[in-house]
Amino acid sequence: MHLKVLPATAKDLDQVSTVYGPETGDLVAPALAICWHIEPQDLEAAKRRAQWSYKQQLAFLQPRVDPTVRLMKVIDTDAPAGKDIVALGRWHEYPHGYGAHGDAETTTKLWEGDMTGLEVKEFNTALYTNLLGELFDKRREPERFGTGSQWVLTTLATREPYRRKGAGGMILGWGLEQARKAGVPAFLEAAVGAKHLYESHGFKEIQKASIDCSDSGMPGVVVELAIMRADPGT
Numbered sequence: 001m002h003l004k005v006l007p008a009t010a011k012d013l014d015q016v017s018t019v020y021g022p023e024t025g026d027l028v029a030p031a032l033a034i035c036w037h038i039e040p041q042d043l044e045a046a047k048r049r050a051q052w053s054y055k056q057q058l059a060f061l062q063p064r065v066d067p068t069v070r071l072m073k074v075i076d077t078d079a080p081a082g083k084d085i086v087a088l089g090r091w092h093e094y095p096h097g098y099g100a101h102g103d104a105e106t107t108t109k110l111w112e113g114d115m116t117g118l119e120v121k122e123f124n125t126a127l128y129t130n131l132l133g134e135l136f137d138k139r140r141e142p143e144r145f146g147t148g149s150q151w152v153l154t155t156l157a158t159r160e161p162y163r164r165k166g167a168g169g170m171i172l173g174w175g176l177e178q179a180r181k182a183g184v185p186a187f188l189e190a191a192v193g194a195k196h197l198y199e200s201h202g203f204k205e206i207q208k209a210s211i212d213c214s215d216s217g218m219p220g221v222v223v224e225l226a227i228m229r230a231d232p233g234t
């Protein structure tokens with residue numbers, strides 16, 4: 001196994017929809033994974049979820065939709081072509097803060113559009129819209145991410161068999177290096193399980209965010225996130 005971090009293209013995203021299942025894992029990131037639970041052996045459901053995830057990721061790369069996107073992949077150069085992407089992460093470069101770019105509005109429209117054509121019973125779309133809506137609102141609050149130039153990590157996923165081998169850290173390190181060169185901070189929202197990884201790369205928690213899912217079909221479930229900041233140039 002030899003891992004390498006590189007920019008990802010729309011063509012690379014084919015692997016999001018074609019490589020999934022118990023042996024390979026998938027590249028579906030947390031918000032979708034939380035809202036669309038699948039049983040590990042249910043290949044049909046895994047396929048539907050992977051295809052939806054593909055459509056969502058692809059939407060970000062359409063020309064002019066979101067010029068801030070820097071989609072990065074980690075490949076295993078020893079794996080066969082077409083099955084070599086082991087991790088995917090989406091960084092955004094926001095020269096004037098998150099709120100100035102309209103990313104949230106654009107993204108929400110894309111997701112809503114996609115949902116209309118792909119309604120599936122396993123996918124709790126109310127919860128998804130609620131979770132992301134709250135996240136977008138929080139990002140826009142000036143005391144969270146600020147209004148200055150910044151890099152923001154919005155998605156990170158490593159295929160299960162490849163976890164704990166440094167792939168996620170490579171994507172993290174790539175974005176931090178861009179922020180360091182630009183002399184600007186980096187931000188992200190960490191799920192509980194990933195917080196330690198981010199801390200070991202220099203991120204510090206600046207606020208907690210709790211999103212109550214009771215009104216979205218998951219009574220009593222609260223998603224806890226840590227809003228984190230790194231200042232790699234200092």
Ligand SMILES: CC(C)(COP(=O)(O)OP(=O)(O)OC[C@H]1O[C@@H](n2cnc3c(N)ncnc32)[C@H](O)[C@@H]1OP(=O)(O)O)[C@@H](O)C(=O)NCCC(=O)NCCS
Nearest residue numbers: 030156157158163164165166167168169190191194196197
């Ligand atoms: C979170 C996630 C992206 C991390 O990806 P990853 O490729 O496993 O990340 P890394 O391998 O760089 O680091 C993970 C851990 O493995 C450790 N590690 C890295 N290389 C290692 C190696 N060669 N041997 C042993 N441990 C290693 C890291 O120190 C880190 O430990 P920590 O979590 O205790 O800090 C992955 O677990 C994942 O996809 N989870 C589901 C989706 C998710 O939660 N995404 C993040 C949402 S905020």
